[in-house]
Amino acid sequence: MNGSKAHVLASIRASLNRSGPLPASVARSLQARLARPRANLKPVVGADLTAHFTAQLEAVSGKVTRVASIDAVAEVVATHMRSYDLGARLVVAPDPALEGIPWSNRLSVERRAAAGDDRVSVTGAYAGVAETGSLVLLSSPESPTTLNFLPDDHLVVLREVQIVPHIEDVWVRMRSDKRRMPRTVNFITGPSKTADVEQTIQEGAHGPRRLHVILVSE
C-alpha cells in the first residue's frame, strides 16, 4: 500500500489548496509547537491536593486508605484480602519502591507480571492526578501493565508527594525526568465498570472489581 500514503496526502493538500508540503517556515513553527508543548486551560483544583484526589477517587468507587509510612502497607493489604476472602496469594510489582515491605509470612508473595488467574496485585504508581482522582502507571520492567488489569483486586501504593494537580503536570514531570513515553501510560480512575446492560452501572466488567489506593504520607 505504498501508493496510499501519497494518495491520502495529495488529497489532503488538494482540499487545503496546497500543491505540496507546508512552506518550510510554517513547518518550523509547527515543529517548535511540538517540541515545546504548552498547557491549555487547566480547571481550578482545590489547594489540598490529597483531599481533592481522595474525594474524586472515592466519588467513582475507588477506595483510599491513608497510612503514615510504607511499613503499614502490608497490614492494609492483608486486611483487604481477608475482608474480600481473596486467599493468600499476592503478586507484587517488581518495583524498587515496594521493596522491604514486611509482608505477613501467611501470604505467598511473588514479584512478576500477572497471569490470568491472579486475584490480587500490588503496584506502585508514577503519579496521582488530583483533578480527576486518577492514578498514572507507566509500563516498565518494574511496573508490568497486566498487573493493572488481570487481577480482581488492584492495590496501589502512592505517596502523597506524587499527587499533582492536573493531567498536564504528569507530562511536565515525565519531560523533566527525561522519561520517554513507555509502551503504555495508564490513567486509572476507579474500578472497571460497564453500563451496557440497560445503563445500569456494574463494577468489575473486565478489569479489577476493586481499586484500593494506599496513600503514604511520609
Add this chain to the structure above:
Amino acid sequence: MKSTAAKFKKSVRVSLGDPDLQRAMGFIKSGFVKNRRAAVERLPEFDELRRLARGIKEHTLQNLDFYLEAYEERVQASGGHVHWASTPEQACEIVVDICRRAGAKRVTKGKSMVGEEMGINDALEQAGLEPIETDLGEYIIQLAEEPPSHIIAPAVHKTKHQITELFHTHHARYGYTERQTEVPALVDEARQVLREKFLSADVGITGANFLIAETGSSVIVTNEGNGDLTNTLPRVHIVTAGIEKIVPTREDASTLLRVLARSATGQEMSVYTTFSTGPRRSDDLDGPSEYHVVLLDNGRSQMLGNAFHEMLRCIRCGACMNHCPVYQGIGGHAYGWVYVGPMGSVLTPLMVGLDEAGDLPNACTLNGRCREVCPMEIGLPDMLRELRRRQYQDRQTSRTSRTALAAWSFLARRPRLYRRLMGAAVASLAWLGRRRGRFRHMLLAGGWTSVRDLPAPQGASFQNQWRKRRGDAQP
C-alpha cells in the same frame, strides 16, 4: 459494513412499533442526558474548554498533512508501523495481512467505529480468523448478529431480558446453562467467557480516540478495561483510526479528554485512559511485540475545507444522538449504517452516498439541540440543511415535494398574499376542527395523519398573533 440506509422509512416503522426498543431507548434520557448535564454544571470552565478544544482540532486540520507525517515518524521511532489506506477495503487487506503474517487465529477487539466502517469482522472471518468483540455492548450485538445502534453504547437498544436469552443461547457451550436474569450475574458471566478469549488471542485490534503527533501515541478511553486487555495480552496490537484523530501534543489531548468523557457519559474521566506508544520494550515483562496503526481516509480528506469540514472535528462522543428527539424515537438501527443520529445523518450520505442515504438528512426537526451539546460546536443542522439543498439541486427529491416547495417559495416571496392565504387557511382549519381539536385525516397530508393526528390550529396564524401582541405592547 453494508448500508441499509435506503430502507430508512421502512425501518423507522419497525422501530416505532417495537415495544422492547422503545423501552430501552427510555434509558438514554435517564442516563446519558441527565449525567452529561450534571457533569457540565460541575465544571465552570466547560465552555472555555470547548472553545479551546475546537481550536486545537481546527489548527490540526489546517495542517493535517504535516501532523500526520510527524506522527508517522514518531511511531516508527518507537518501533511501530504506520499503514495508510484510502478505502475501507484497503484497510481490511492491511489488517488481514498483518494477522496472516503473525500466524494468528483468534483476534480480540476493542470498540472501534472505524473498524465498523471497514467491516473488519467480516473481512477477518472470510480470511478464516475468529474476531471477538470484547466491549460488553459490542459483544452482545456480535452474539445477536446486529450492527451497533449507538456509537458509545452499541447495545443500548437491547433489554436485559433479551441479553439473558442471548447469553443463555450462546454460553451453554462453555458450561453456563443457567439463565442469568440480574445485571451483576450477566456481567460476570461475560467476564468469565471473555477472559478466556483475551488470554488466548493472537492479535488485539483497538480503535483510537486520539493520535498524538508529539509522541506517536494512540489513545483509547474505556470503562471496562477490555481495551487494555486487548492491547496488552496478544502478540500483536493493531490500531485502526481515521486520519482526523490526530492532535499535536499530549497537552492538547488532555484538553480534549476533559470535554470527551463529560459529553459522552457524564464522567469527568473515563475509568481507563490509555496512551499506547510502540511495541513492548526489550526489558518489558508484558505487552505485544508488534504495534501497527492503520490510518483510514475513506473520504475524510475530501471533506477538508468544504461545507462538511467541521464534521472532521467530531470526537465521537455521542452527545448529539443522546439529545436528538428523532434518534430517541427510532433508535440507531433505522439509520442503516455505522454512524447514527445527527452525526450519522451527515456522515452516512458523505461516506456511502446521498442517493443511498437520502432520507437521513430529512429525518431532522432542525431543533438545534445536537449543536448545543456538541463539545466541538459542530454545526450539524447547517450541514443537514446543506445536504437537503444538494438533494434538491440534484433532483433527488420527489416530484411532489418539489412542486410543494416551488408553491411555497412562490408564496414566501409574496408576503402579503402569504399572510392572507395563511390567515384564511388557519381560520378555516380552526373552524373545521373546532369540536375534536385535531384531525384524523387530512387531504394532501396522509403521510402525516396515517400515524398521528394533526392538531387543529388555534384560530389565528403566528404572524397575526405576533402583530396583535406587538401592537398591544406598544404604548
